[in-house]
Amino acid sequence: MASPAQPAIELIAVEKRFYHYEHRTTTLQEFFTRSLRRESIHVRSSKYHLSNVSFQVEAGESLALIGANGSGKSTLLRLIAGVYPPTSGQVIRRGRMVAVIELGSTFQPTLTGRENVRLYAAALGISKQEVEWRMDDILDFAGVVDFADVPMKYYSSGMKSRLAFSIATSARPDVLLLDEILAVGDAEFSIQCYERLREFKADGGTLVLASHDLSATRDLCTRALWLERGYVRAVGPVDTVSR
Secondary structure, three states: OOOOOOEEEEEEEEEEEEEEEEEOOOOHHHHHHHHHOOOOOOEEEEEEEEEEEEEEEEOOOEEEEEOOOOOOHHHHHHHHHOOOOOOEEEEEEOOOEEEEOOOOOOOOOOOEHHHHHHHHHHHOOOOHHHHHHHHHHHHHHHOOHHHOOOEHHHOOHHHHHHHHHHHHHOOOOOEEEEEOOOOOOOHHHHHHHHHHHHHHHHOOOEEEEEOOOHHHHHHHOOEEEEEEOOEEEEEEEHHHHOO
16 A cells, blocks of 8 residues: 555656557568568557656545546556556556456356356456455345346346446455446446445545546546646646536
C-alpha cells in the first residue's frame, strides 16, 4: 500500500504510440532482400493516442478520466493497469491494484458461475483462499445464488456483468480502476454498485474512473482529468473540469 507521503499512481511524461502498418516483412528472404535494397523492413505510420501525460493520484483520492470517445481514456486506464507498456515515460504504481476494464473477459461459457468466480478471481490476482472465503458474498451481491452451479452459457448479459463486478470489487484492493462499468445490470444493481464504491472510498481506497457519465463522476470523484485527442487539457476539481 502507498504510504500517505507517496502517490498511489504517478505518470511521468508518458506517451503511447500505436502504428498503422502499410507493409510488414514476414519472411527471412524478404528481410534480406529489403535490407540489400536499403528499403524499410516495415512500412508504417505512427499514430499518437496519448502524448506527454504527467499527473499523480494520491492514496485515498478519487480521479475521473473524462473526454469524448477516442480521447484516450481507456488507453490511459490500460497504461495505469499495466495492460499496455508506455512507448516512453514512466508509470509508477503503489499498492494492490485491480482493474475492471472488460467485465467478464475471462468467463468460460461451459463452466458454472461458481467455477467462473474462481477463474476470474485468479485472473485478478485474488488468492484461492480469499475467493473461497468470499464466495457466498460474491454470489449474493450479484444476485446469482440460485444459478451458482449453472453453466455460464445460460446466464444473461446482465447476470454476467453483475457477477464480474462483484468479483472484482470483492478483492479489497488499494487501487481500483474502472472503465465505463457503472451501467451494468438494472437500476437496482446500479445503486448497489454506487454504494459499494462509496464504501471503498470511505475505507481509504484509491479510485480511478473512466466514464461519460458526468453525474457519476461528480458523485464519486474529487478530481477530474480531461483528455482530448490524446492530450491532457485540464486537471483539477471535478466540478470545474467537468463543466
